[in-house]
Amino acid sequence: FAYWRGMRGRRFLERYFSEQVYGRRANGNDGGDLFSELCRATSEDGDRFDDREIVDHMIFLMMAAHDTTTSSITTLVWSLAQHPEWQERLRDEARALGSPWLGYDQRDAPREATWAFQEALRLYPPVPFIGRRTVRACRLGELDLPANSAVNVCSLVTHFLEDWWSEPQRFDPERFSPARAEDRRHSHSYYPFGGGAHMCLGMHFAHLQVKAFLHQFLLRYRVVLSPGQRVEMVPIPIPKPKDGLPLRLERVA
Numbered sequence: 188f189a190y191w192r193g194m195r196g197r198r199f200l201e202r203y204f205s206e207q208v209y210g211r212r213a214n215g216n217d218g219g220d221l222f223s224e225l226c227r228a229t230s231e232d233g234d235r236f237d238d239r240e241i242v243d244h245m246i247f248l249m250m251a252a253h254d255t256t257t258s259s260i261t262t263l264v265w266s267l268a269q270h271p272e273w274q275e276r277l278r279d280e281a282r283a284l285g286s287p288w289l290g291y292d293q294r295d296a297p298r299e300a301t302w303a304f305q306e307a308l309r310l311y312p313p314v315p316f317i318g319r320r321t322v323r324a325c326r327l328g329e330l331d332l333p334a335n336s337a338v339n340v341c342s343l344v345t346h347f348l349e350d351w352w353s354e355p356q357r358f359d360p361e362r363f364s365p366a367r368a369e370d371r372r373h374s375h376s377y378y379p380f381g382g383g384a385h386m387c388l389g390m391h392f393a394h395l396q397v398k399a400f401l402h403q404f405l406l407r408y409r410v411v412l413s414p415g416q417r418v419e420m421v422p423i424p425i426p427k428p429k430d431g432l433p434l435r436l437e438r439v440a
Contacts, residue, residue, distance in 0.1 A: 197246065258427060262311040278405040281405045297398050311420060314425075351376040409437040409439050
């Protein structure tokens with residue numbers, strides 16, 4: 188089953204990273220990648236990560252920083268295929284930057300692409316459930332929660348509440364524009380990266396990855412759905428198309 192395949196894949200990754208730790212720690216290895224940095228990192232007291240900690244960090248990085256981003260790009264591209272008017276709008280924005288690549292100093296320039304990415308995250312949050320635990324007794328609405336109670340917050344529900352979102356089932360990136368700012372109506376009505384002190388550290392990294400990809404993708408391709416195509420998205424544990432996502436890519440002149 189899927190869990191067994193996942194554990195088999197994890198064992199492969201454990202062997203792969205474990206075999207390379209010694210070489211990355213060796214003198215003269217000046218690699219600037221995160222793996223090399225973790226292997227060489229020391230605390231102020233001279234302590235280093237042990238091999239197991241490094242392996243676990245790398246496996247988690249692959250899941251947290253890439254699985255979720257892959258899911259987000261998939262749902263974003265699918266949404267743009269369904270809404271060609273927005274696809275053309277973002278393509279015009281990309282062309283206006285006058286560069287085949289999105290430079291770091293241009294990271295904030297694709298404003299409408301940011302809105303579209305945020306809307307894809309709202310409709311299909313990569314982490315639809317977030318587990319938390321109360322550190323002290325508290326009251327939530329009409330509920331009294333004892334200390335050390337397990338609590339799950341669900342963006343898959345919150346992101347569709349009509350009290351905070353206009354026509355929440357509709358793909359509408361402009362809801363994130365400064366003129367509407369629906370995501371700011373409540374401090375926790377929108378939280379694809381979590382919220383508070385435990386907000387995801389990879390939030391800005393994800394935005395950079397997606398916008399860099401989308402810029403080149405839109406300049407090269409137009410994505411089109413096949414006539415009569417129906418796609419069912421499986422929302423958990425990470426959103427993905429149930430039976431794949433067949434799309435047609437057309438070269439952009």
